[in-house]
Amino acid sequence: MTDPYYQDDRVTLYHGDCLEITAWLDADVLVTDPPYGIDYQSGRDRDELAASIAGDKDTTSRDTALTAWGARPALVFGTWRIPRPERTHTRLIWDTKGALGMGDLSVPWKPSDQEIYVLGKGFAGRRDSNVLTCPPIQATAKNGRLHPHQKPVDLLWRLIDKCPPGVIGVELDERYCEVIASRLAQGALDFGSTS
Structure with missing residues (x-):
């Protein structure tokens, strides 16, 4: 199993091909x-x-x-x-x-x-x-x-x-994973509370 590229209490992001990484299948x-x-x-x-x-x-x-x-x-x-x-x-x-x-x-x-x-x-x-x-x-x-x-x-x-609820992302290109992770870490994308 591939480790997440980014993860917090609301979002998990994977870098790779969604046809090879299957963790996204756990989303709702x-x-x-x-x-x-x-x-x-x-x-x-x-x-x-x-x-x-x-x-x-x-x-x-x-x-x-x-x-x-x-x-x-x-x-x-x-x-x-x-x-x-x-x-x-x-x-x-x-x-x-x-x-x-x-x-x-x-x-x-x-x-x-x-x-x-x-x-x-x-x-x-x-x-x-x-x-x-x-x-x-x-x-x-x-x-x-x-x-x-x-x-x-x-x-x-x-x-x-x-x-x-529950967000799991997969991005093929690592440079865009960097952009996504940076925006998430800054709180630029608000996915609401965890409750």
Whole structure:
């Protein structure tokens, strides 16, 4: 078994591939932003952020992890361009307020949303709209983005707030583990009380 990269009384973080590290299977809910299976390649000049995503040639990584997870509660970021995960029963829309990439330049619309799929049962809290409006983190490292597909804390907080407690993270790239561990150690991400 791999030792945690970071751990406190609320959060445990592992460095590695979630298909090899299985400790995350002990969590009560899965919140994941897996490779979508779209072979993402950024056309932007990037100084520090990766231009592609490991395992994004197809949905094998996503589907293998979800099979291991089973029918338990999960929130899975994704895209309409590929089939939704099996057992998806609800679709949430992250409205990015018009602030995503360029998209298909041959049409007069640009993307301004992402999908989040809800699987399993056990979510609770006030009944809200399935459209979550939240601006994304700015597109470049010099504007504050620390991960190529970083999600805003406000969005994740709104999702996690309706989930069962207990957070276990797995990150493939060690440089992002360092960022996550630093933010957690500073209390920058508040996951609530342990009671």
